[in-house]
Amino acid sequence: MSSRDVTSAQLLERLGRYHPKVIDLSLERVERLLNALDRPQDKLPPVIHIAGTNGKGSVTAMMRAMLEAAGLRVHVYTSPHLVRFHERIRVAGEIISEDALVQVLGDCERANDGQPITFFEITTAAAFLAFARTPADVCLLETGLGGRLDATNMVASPALTVITPISMDHEQYLGGDLASIAAEKAGILKAGIPCVVARQEPEAAAVIATHAEELGCPLWRQVDDFGAMAENGVMYWEGDEMLRLPIPSLPGPHQIDNAAVAVAAIRLMPLDVQVHHIGQGLTRIDWPGRLxxxxxxxxxxxxxxxxxxxxxxxxxxxxxxxxxxxxxxxxxxxxxxxxxxxxxxxxxxxxxxxxxxxxxxxxxxxxxxxxxxxxxxxxxxxxxxxxxxxxxxxxxxxxxxxxxxxxxxxxxxxxxxxxxxxx
Missing domain, CATH: 3.90.190.20 (Mur ligase, C-terminal domain)
Structure with a gap:
């Protein structure tokens, strides 16, 4: 059957049938598939890897808006989708086309050769494949579940990691207390790679700090190293310097904290993003379904x-x-x-x-x-x-x-x- 004879919906339904009978959180299945695909995750532009329980989608959307305001081409991987699966994969600024999605899904199915693999693992491989085939300036990867054993964690050398606020969620997979969940999220930390850390509960903050010290990761922590406040219709961000910025276009007081994290991440990246680009991005955030x-x-x-x-x-x-x-x-x-x-x-x-x-x-x-x-x-x-x-x-x-x-x-x-x- 050629790629023209099948839709992405049909392919996605078929890929779901390869799901293992018992899910063990592991990277072995996706590593096998990525090796068969010639390791597309090693051919990406500089990666910002984002984990956390709450706010990671908003922070990712904010960073995308700032980077695109600066004229940069941005790959973005998020999950889950709201209306169509295509929303999960943005290739150089555009939601992946039906033809391109069918192509990468089909390539992944053939490379997987009928072996057990989770839906998220094989579709993450498809996203890596799509990103590797199209030039871009930066790639934003949002974890699906946890971090340490998440399929996105196959990227060995991100340029930057980000951990948004951690709370109780997916306890059946990540652990029954905040420290255990934080340890899974902190699994995206890489030796020597800086990490922006959002405001955390003390138990989560302690776990992240321990992992960072073991790996030699510089941490830039909200409250300690940067922060933001809103006053009279203006957001004041303070970190390496004081910035006067617009209030984020996403409603809700919590978005000030999310914006603080997004700005900190952009400031740490060696990219040509000026303060006015950051301001423009904050007024153009596209993230449906969140207030x-x-x-x-x-x-x-x-x-x-x-x-x-x-x-x-x-x-x-x-x-x-x-x-x-x-x-x-x-x-x-x-x-x-x-x-x-x-x-x-x-x-x-x-x-x-x-x-x-x-x-x-x-x-x-x-x-x-x-x-x-x-x-x-x-x-x-x-x-x-x-x-x-x-x-x-x-x-x-x-x-x-x-x-x-x-x-x-x-x-x-x-x-x-x-x-x-x-x-």
Whole structure:
């Protein structure tokens, strides 16, 4: 079958069948495949490798915006996607084309030769292949899960590493306490390569510092070495010097911290990015699904917002945002995957809301609305149950006074909303 006879969707579905029966976090499978592909990960432009629990997508989007404002060609690898898989792979500034995606996926399938490999591993190899075949000035690689044994960690010599805030997430794979999770994230550190470290809980900061000392990695730490504050519509960043910059275009007070990390990373790279490029980038950030307002979708007096946050750290961010939304009632629509305990998310977020509606969405791993509602009740909250996000929204608009609706709890849910609205 030629590449013209198959779509990327068909190929992606087929690649999922090679998934191992038992997932052991390991780099052996992806290393075997990359060797068969002549090691494309060694043929990339300078790499900034980003790990963390919260904010890594926002920080990556900010860095991309700054670099592209300077006229640089930027490869970007992120996951998961919202609407189409193609979003995960940006080749020299453009989302990968269907033809190019089919080509690299097909090449990876042939090189894998039917052997067990995870979906993320083989699609990461495809991204490396796409990046190696197109010239660019810099490559931004976001880890998928953890860091130490993440497929993106096959890049042996990044130019810079970045660790965004770490919180409890994916405990079944990364460990049951913050120190264990931080050790996995710190696995992206490389000997002698500098690392920008976002504000961390003390346990996580200690683990990162220990790993860095063992490897001789210079750390540039938020609070200790750089930081930012917003005042009167201006962001003041202080590190190697004081910069006066625009407020980031992504909403939410937490984005000031994310922007501080992104600016620090750009300042450490030996690239021709001037202060005005950084400022331009901060006003042009493209990162859908993160406190995204749905324009033109709400009746008069209403606002509808989406956020893909789903873990305790994301809950803290949404609680902080809700504090600035006291001018009108907030109604939360929550849908989550069954891989997560909903209580640490639904509890804090639900306590900020005038009402909470739990939903099931169209994903094989969607947590039933009844389970989310029960988790809310366990937290002392009331929650209604609905079959879809549209049903929940219709109920809110019919019964409540004008206010804000926040649809949140899963990247997959936000992607479903955006896909539904495209139809």
């Amino acid at each position: 995204q307002r749905l324009e033109g979708q709400a009746p008069e007096g209403w606002e509808i917002w989406l956020d893909a946050g789903h873990n305790p750290g994301a809950a803290q961010v949404l609680v902080a945002q809700a504090e600035s939304w006291r001018d009108r009632p907030l109604h939360v629509v929550a849908g989550m995957l069954n891989t997560r305990d909903p209580r640490p998310f639904v509890g804090p977020v639900g306590r900020q809301a005038a009402s909470l509606r739990a939903i099931t969405f169209h994903h094989p791993d969607s947590l039933p609305a009844a389970a989310i509602a029960q988790a809310a009740r366990d937290e002392g909250l009331q929650a209604a149950e609905f079959a879809t996000w549209r049903d929940a929204l219709t109920d809110i608009l019919a019964k409540e006074q004008p206010g804000r609706v926040l649809i949140c709890g899963s990247v997959a849910l936000v992607g479903e909303v955006l896909r539904d609205l495209e139809r």
